[in-house]
Amino acid sequence: MSTQFVRTTGVPATSARADGPVFMRSVMKSGNATKDKIERAALHLFAEVGVDGTSMRDIAREAGISLGAIYNHYESKDELAWAIFSEAWGSIADEMRAVARPCQGIRAKLRAIIAFVFSMFESDPDLVRFLFFQRHRNLPRVRLGVSNPYFVFRGLIHNAMIHDEVPERDPDVAASMVMGAIIQTIDTVLLGRIDRDPLDLIEDVTDGTLRLLSHRLAE
Amino acid sequence: MSTQFVRTTGVPATSARADGPVFMRSVMKSGNATKDKIERAALHLFAEVGVDGTSMRDIAREAGISLGAIYNHYESKDELAWAIFSEAWGSIADEMRAVARPCQGIRAKLRAIIAFVFSMFESDPDLVRFLFFQRHRNLPRVRLGVSNPYFVFRGLIHNAMIHDEVPERDPDVAASMVMGAIIQTIDTVLLGRIDRDPLDLIEDVTDGTLRLLSHRLAE
DNA sequence: AATGAACGAACGATCGTTCATTCTATGACA
DNA sequence: TGTCATAGAATGAACGATCGTTCGTTCATT
Numbered sequence: 433m434s435t436q437f438v439r440t441t442g443v444p445a446t447s448a449r450a451d452g453p454v455f456m457r458s459v460m461k462s463g464n465a466t467k468d469k470i471e472r473a474a475l476h477l478f479a480e481v482g483v484d485g486t487s488m489r490d491i492a493r494e495a496g497i498s499l500g501a502i503y504n505h506y507e508s509k510d511e512l513a514w515a516i517f518s519e520a521w522g523s524i525a526d527e528m529r530a531v532a533r534p535c536q537g538i539r540a541k542l543r544a545i546i547a548f549v550f551s552m553f554e555s556d557p558d559l560v561r562f563l564f565f566q567r568h569r570n571l572p573r574v575r576l577g578v579s580n581p582y583f584v585f586r587g588l589i590h591n592a593m594i595h596d597e598v599p600e601r602d603p604d605v606a607a608s609m610v611m612g613a614i615i616q617t618i619d620t621v622l623l624g625r626i627d628r629d630p631l632d633l634i635e636d637v638t639d640g641t642l643r644l645l646s647h648r649l650a651e
Numbered sequence: 652m653s654t655q656f657v658r659t660t661g662v663p664a665t666s667a668r669a670d671g672p673v674f675m676r677s678v679m680k681s682g683n684a685t686k687d688k689i690e691r692a693a694l695h696l697f698a699e700v701g702v703d704g705t706s707m708r709d710i711a712r713e714a715g716i717s718l719g720a721i722y723n724h725y726e727s728k729d730e731l732a733w734a735i736f737s738e739a740w741g742s743i744a745d746e747m748r749a750v751a752r753p754c755q756g757i758r759a760k761l762r763a764i765i766a767f768v769f770s771m772f773e774s775d776p777d778l779v780r781f782l783f784f785q786r787h788r789n790l791p792r793v794r795l796g797v798s799n800p801y802f803v804f805r806g807l808i809h810n811a812m813i814h815d816e817v818p819e820r821d822p823d824v825a826a827s828m829v830m831g832a833i834i835q836t837i838d839t840v841l842l843g844r845i846d847r848d849p850l851d852l853i854e855d856v857t858d859g860t861l862r863l864l865s866h867r868l869a870e
Numbered sequence: 871a872a873t874g875a876a877c878g879a880a881c882g883a884t885c886g887t888t889c890a891t892t893c894t895a896t897g898a899c900a
Numbered sequence: 901t902g903t904c905a906t907a908g909a910a911t912g913a914a915c916g917a918t919c920g921t922t923c924g925t926t927c928a929t930t
Contacts, residue, residue, distance in 0.1 A: 488921080489919085498877045500923085566787075604845045605852065608844075609859050612834055612835020615831055615835065620824075626821070626824060628821065633824065640824070643867060706886080723909060728886065871930100874929095876927070877924105877925080881923105887914105887915085894908090900901100
């Protein structure tokens with residue numbers, strides 16, 4: 433159940449349809465069973481031991497198909513890794529935007545996005561690990577202007593500044609800090625150093641990022 | 652000059668001695684010129700294309716020595732990568748603690764640490780990139796209880812909570828968010844999306860993390 | 871029978887590592 | 901001062917393993 437953490441205060445939970453969330457439908461692409469098996473196996477191994485640490489033979493074995501069959505669907509290992517990354521990277525950004533849209537105000541939007549990322553981490557940890565913890569390899573290759581989680585945060589925060597919901601600051605620094613705070617929290621959970629009810633975590637992280645964006649407290 | 656950003660409001664800037672900061676002396680180890688050349692070349696390549704993307708021949712070429720010479724100083728490629736990581740990871744934690752110690756209060760301590768990390772990023776970007784952006788590979792191998800940047804943040808924040816400088820919260824969540832905010836800011840600078848005076852950045856990031864730790868603002 | 875997916879042996883390249891050999895710096899001795 | 905023995909460092913060819921990729925063949929479906 434991918435919507436278990438998504439509570440956006442009385443607003444339609446997510447834009448996910450009956451056939452699953454957007455990022456699922458896009459990563460596990462249309463109909464082709466073999467291609468899906470390849471992508472799922474590759475994603476799992478890439479998340480576990482990295483792209484370089486995974487051989488095409490490993491992928492074939494994990495997918496339960498032959499080595500040569502992979503090349504019926506992908507030109508190369510590099511294209512396979514890039515296809516999975518870029519597709520998911522863009523889809524996640526779209527989905528983040530979608531879950532935030534119906535919410536009113538920066539707090540509700542931010543909470544919806546954070547809840548979505550956490551729910552994705554629960555339902556598909558391989559995808560989150562591959563995307564966020566190996567992103568430095570692929571990020572320079574992402575075309576500017578294309579859908580991108582970072583720009584979702586930046587746009588959200590910039591918009592809140594324009595509407596005087598939060599004070600004016602460098603939107604890039606603010607977006608970086610907010611995104612980093614969220615990702616690192618997931619990272620620490622992954623390392624086993626945080627063992628908390630994910631619902632509480634969502635509230636804590638939402639509150640923390642909002643304070644980070646807020647006016648300074650007069651002590 | 653590694654101390655150019657370290658301004659801890661009238662307190663001795665860092666514990667670095669005349670022979671350079673601790674993290675430098677430890678990564679570029681004692682006296683042996685060849686070993687230093689190997690480590691410096693390896694660090695540069697590891698930061699650039701990752702450990703798996705770097706061959707021992709690459710390292711030898713970049714260091715200007717022969718392939719076999721590396722094995723006079725390291726048992727294997729894995730040991731080389733691990734030696735560089737674990738040594739630097741522990742040293743950075745020690746240095747963070749050292750620059751924070753003479754400072755009074757969470758704000759000054761946090762600023763000193765952030766200034767130190769930013770100065771390190773300026774003086775040795777390879778080291779920062781290798782440590783922070785490829786840490787997921789090595790982190791599970793770090794012995795618990797050993798010196799660790801994460802625990803420095805956690806200890807600092809936990810201590811501030813005990814002394815009522817900041818409100819009581821889950822210290823692991825707080826430490827994760829603070830550390831993530833700092834690292835991601837550096838990451839965004841690396842991607843060329845932030846082009847600011849580093850001194851301003853230090854202030855902004857310090858303020859942001861402190862708000863994140865502070866009391867909620869009554870709107 | 872025809873078509874396209876699946877198969878897996880084989881290929882050349884490159885990997886980490888080894889090791890027999892060569893180089894070089896040092897110090898004892900004439 | 902000049903000579904040479906010696907130890908440790910440096911060298912790079914070679915080895916076996918494994919890599920990504922190819923392609924002739926088989927299989928399954930219509």
